[in-house]
C-alpha cells in the first residue's frame with residue numbers, strides 16, 4: 001500500500017494540475033466556492049470564466065452574505081444549476097464569521113454534502129480525511145475491483161488507501177488520476193501509476209458501468225415585449241429558474257413568431273419559441289436592454305437576445 005501511495009504522489013508531482021488557483025490558496029471561502037462551482041461545471045470554464053470574476057465581485061464570505069441575492073444570481077448566470085448560487089448565498093449568511101472546520105457541521109449548511117464537506121476539510125483545513133468525488137469513486141471501484149459498491153464501501157476503501165503522511169496531496173492526486181488517466185471510457189492503464197497492483201485493470205469498465213443518461217424534451221413559449229429600449233421580464237415561478245427573471249411565458253400563438261432555438265439545461269432538451277408581444281398582463285420587471293447581461297437571468301434568456309437585439 002505504502003509503495004503505491006508514494007508512486008501516486010510522485011506521479012502527482014509531475015502530472016498534477018497544480019496551477020489551479022483554488023489549489024494555491026488557504027482561503028477556505030475560495031476553496032469552498034471552487035468546490036460548489038465545480039459540482040456541475042467543467043474545470044476550465046470555472047477557472048477561466050467564473051471563479052476569478054465571482055471572487056472579484058464577492059471577495060469574502062461576508063461580501064457574499066451582504067450582497068443581494070439577485071446580484072449573486074446575475075454573477076452566476078451561465079453556470080446553470082442556480083440552486084447552487086442560492087445555497088451559496090444562504091450559507092454565506094449563516095456563516096459570516098467563517099465556515100466550520102468539521103465535516104458534520106459543514107454538512108448541515110445548505111448545498112454542502114458529504115463530498116464538499118470533506119473537500120473543504122481536506123483541501124482547506126488540511127485534515128487527515130478521505131475525499132470521494134466521482135473521479136475518486138471510479139478509481140476506487142477499479143483499483144479494488146468492487147463489483148457491487150455502496151457509497152459507504154467506496155468511502156471505506158478511500159479511507160483504507162489514504163496516505164496519512166500527505167492526505168491533501170493524496171486526495172488531489174487521486175482526483176487528477178481519475179480525470180486524466182482512469183477515464184470513464186478507455187482508461188489509460190498502460191501509463192497509470194497504480195497499474196502494478198490495480199485489481200480491476202484487466203476489465204476496468206465492468207466496475208463502472210453507468211446508465212445511459214435520459215433526457216426530457218420540452219417545448220417552451222416566451223413573449224418578447226420591448227418599449228423604449230426596455231424589455232419586460234417576469235419573476236420566474238418555475239423550479240428551474242427560481243428567484244430569477246425570465247421572459248414572460250405565453251401560450252403558443254400563430255402570429256408574431258420571432259424564431260426558435262434549441263437549449264440544453266440539466267436533463268432537459270428545450271425548444272424555445274419566441275413571439276413578439278404588444279402588451280402583457282402580469283408582473284413585469286422592466287429591464288434596460290443594455291443591462292440584460294448583468295441581470296439575474298439565465299443563459300436561455302441571454303441566448304434569446306439575438307432574436308430581438
Ligand code: SF4
Nearest residue numbers: 182189192195198204
Ligand atoms: S490501472 Fe487502469 S483501471 Fe486501474 S486505476 Fe489505473 S487507469 Fe484505473
